[in-house]
Amino acid sequence: MPSIVYRGVGPRIAYERRIAGLTQAELARAAGTSLGTIRKVERGERGVSDAVLDALADALDLDPARLLPDKERPDDRVHQAMPGLSSVLATYDVPDDGPYRPLPALAEVVASVVTWRLGAQYVRLARAAPDLLAELCRALQGAAPSDQPAVARLLVDACRAADAVAFKYGARDLSARLIDLMRWAARQANDPVVDATTAYVRTETYFAAKAHAAGLRALEAAADQTPRTSSPEAVAARGALHMRAAVIAGRVGNGSSAETHLDVARALGDQVPEGVYSGTAFGPDSVRIHEVSVAVSLGDDHLGRALKLAREWAPPRDLPAERRSGFYIELGRAQLWSGRPDAAFESLKVARRIAPQHAREHRWVREDAATLRRLKRADAESLSNFAEWCHAGADA
Numbered sequence: 001m002p003s004i005v006y007r008g009v010g011p012r013i014a015y016e017r018r019i020a021g022l023t024q025a026e027l028a029r030a031a032g033t034s035l036g037t038i039r040k041v042e043r044g045e046r047g048v049s050d051a052v053l054d055a056l057a058d059a060l061d062l063d064p065a066r067l068l069p070d071k072e073r074p075d076d077r078v079h080q081a082m083p084g085l086s087s088v089l090a091t092y093d094v095p096d097d098g099p100y101r102p103l104p105a106l107a108e109v110v111a112s113v114v115t116w117r118l119g120a121q122y123v124r125l126a127r128a129a130p131d132l133l134a135e136l137c138r139a140l141q142g143a144a145p146s147d148q149p150a151v152a153r154l155l156v157d158a159c160r161a162a163d164a165v166a167f168k169y170g171a172r173d174l175s176a177r178l179i180d181l182m183r184w185a186a187r188q189a190n191d192p193v194v195d196a197t198t199a200y201v202r203t204e205t206y207f208a209a210k211a212h213a214a215g216l217r218a219l220e221a222a223a224d225q226t227p228r229t230s231s232p233e234a235v236a237a238r239g240a241l242h243m244r245a246a247v248i249a250g251r252v253g254n255g256s257s258a259e260t261h262l263d264v265a266r267a268l269g270d271q272v273p274e275g276v277y278s279g280t281a282f283g284p285d286s287v288r289i290h291e292v293s294v295a296v297s298l299g300d301d302h303l304g305r306a307l308k309l310a311r312e313w314a315p316p317r318d319l320p321a322e323r324r325s326g327f328y329i330e331l332g333r334a335q336l337w338s339g340r341p342d343a344a345f346e347s348l349k350v351a352r353r354i355a356p357q358h359a360r361e362h363r364w365v366r367e368d369a370a371t372l373r374r375l376k377r378a379d380a381e382s383l384s385n386f387a388e389w390c391h392a393g394a395d396a
Contacts (some may be wrong), residue, residue, distance in 0.1 A: 007047035008069040016060050016067065030059035046064040050077065054127070057378050059155075063121035078169050084130030085162055088267045089177045092137045092184070092335075100139040102145055110154045114279050116260060116261055117161040118320035120358035122168060129162040140188070152188035157279055159185065160201050168361045172208045179205060196226045196237035203244050212251040219245040236277035240269035243282070243290040250297025258294045265290065274319070281320050289315060296330045299337065325355035328362055332367040336368050341375050344368060352386070357391045359390065366392045 017027050024042070028035045032055055034078050037336070040046045048056070057064040100106070109132060116125045143151045146381040157184040166175040179202050186198040199222030206215025223241040227234045246261035266289050274283025288309065295306035315324045332347035348368060352359040361364050369392035373383055386392075 005047045005049055006053060006068060008044070009048055009067050010042040010044045010054070012067045012069065013038075013056060016062060017042075017300075018062050022060075027056070027059055031055040050127075063116070063119070063357070064126050065121070065123040078165060079128040079325050081126035081130055081165070082171055085133070085166065085174060085178070088130055088133045088137065089174075089181060091183055092133075095134060095137040095141055098135075098138055100135045100142065103139075103143075103150060105153070106136065106139060106154055110157050112287075114157055114160045114276075117164045117279075118281065118322055119277065120322040120325060120355035122165050122357045122361070124160055126165045129158065129165065132133070132158050133162060137238060139245055140185070146256065152185045153191060153194055154191060155185040156182050156194055156198060159206065160197070160279055163201060163204070167204050167208075168358070170361075172303075174206050175208070192225070192227050193233050193237045193278055196222055196241060196261060197280065200237075200244055202247060207251075208246065212248050212278050215248045216254075216257070216267040217254060219248065227329060230271075232272045235271050235278050236275075236282040239265050239272075240280045240282045243287060246290055247293045247297055250294040253298065255302070258298065262287070262291060262294060274316075276320065281296050281323050284324060285315060285319055288313060289319075289323060292327060292330045292334070296334050296337075303334045303338050306331060309336060310334075322358050325351040325358045327351075328354065328363055329359065330379065332368055333364055336371060341372055343370055344360075345386070348372075348386065352389075362390075365390050 002277070013027075014090055017024070020027075022030070025035050028038045031038075031052075033052060041048055041052075053064050053067060057067055060067075087334060090142045101109070109128075113125060115134065116122075116128075116341045133155070136151065136158055140148060140151045140155055158180050163175050163178040163182070166172075166178055182198050182201060186194045199218065203215050203219060206212060206218065218316070220243050221243045223238055223245065226238045226241065228238075229235075242261045242265040246258045246265060249255075249258035249261060266284075269282065269287040272283055274285045275281070292367075295302040295309075316322075316326050328347045328351035332344040332351065335341075335347060336344035348359065348365055351362075351365065368385075369387040370391055373387045373392060376383060
């Protein structure tokens with residue numbers, strides 16, 4: 001894979017280094033690079049390759065995209081990974097011979113990948129996903145029968161992480177193939193909660209095809225098949241399916257069905273603390289965020305509900321970044337449609353601060369930024385800069 005050399009990153013690296021309380025020498029040691037390299041990069045005398053950028057990001061405990069200037073394109077790094085993902089998908093059931101790590105080590109790596117997905121760290125995800133998926137396919141083929149369900153569950157989680165990248169960056173066919181691999185692996189996991197998670201993610205194919213009625217039927221069927229046990233994982237799996245069913249019912253315009261699913265999700269959310277269950281954030285706060293999503297999906301008279309909830313409540317900082325960012329993107333759309341463009345722009349900026357890659361690649365952010373720029377042609381330069389940052393109008 002050819003390496004990209006990024007320029008203009010010095011000020012960002014210097015800023016994040018100071019925030020982390022590190023000297024240049026300490027950062028150089030942590031990143032395994034020379035002090036001279038750090039000095040030259042921060043002074044703008046040289047760029048950094050993918051490898052150096054990744055090493056510096058790891059040393060600073062940041063996603064590499066945080067170190068890139070606004071005008072650089074982190075999506076270039078994501079698109080470089082797409083052929084590798086496609087190659088894995090072509091051979092998942094006949095993987096190449098090769099090594100794979102023990103199950104505990106694989107579980108640790110997959111847990112990190114899930115954390116990156118929840119934090120909308122798509123560049124980091126894209127770099128790791130192809131090799132990890134290939135390794136998990138080898139591990140599944142070579143695992144002892146007693147270990148195969150556990151490896152299959154890890155493959156499901158890793159596929160979901162890779163799908164987040166493919167779906168967010170518009171590779172819809174690749175996303176559909178990753179979901180097919182999830183479904184294949186889920187059958188070997190022999191776990192109804194994994195089946196529920198797979199059904200939750202599969203809804204993306206219905207959203208992409210605008211087949212909302214079919215998606216609603218599929219979610220309702222999956223919710224009916226999820227065990228009615230009191231385990232937090234099973235409760236959260238059912239609740240997540242009802243949350244997503246509420247949103248897709250809103251897209252159909254079926255307000256009564258959306259409200260019914262929200263009521264069920266709310267009741268299930270009250271049974272478990274807010275947390276991440278099988279890779280999905282669920283609990284009372286997640287249900288509140290979906291109330292905003294439903295209101296925006298239904299539009300018109302329902303928008304006031306979204307605005308009222310936002311006046312009374314904001315997502316706590318311990319929620320995953322992708323979910324919090326999504327809340328402000330939805331709120332921004334409600335504000336824009338309600339004739340409050342200034343408030344909408346503020347919400348989009350909050351979404352960007354929380355999860356820049358998520359906001360930048362979100363279709364609604366681009367659409368709304370383009371609309372705001374048309375509405376406020378003579379307004380602040382910051383709006384134009386924001387619109388250029390997210391490629392507003394690119395989906396028009």
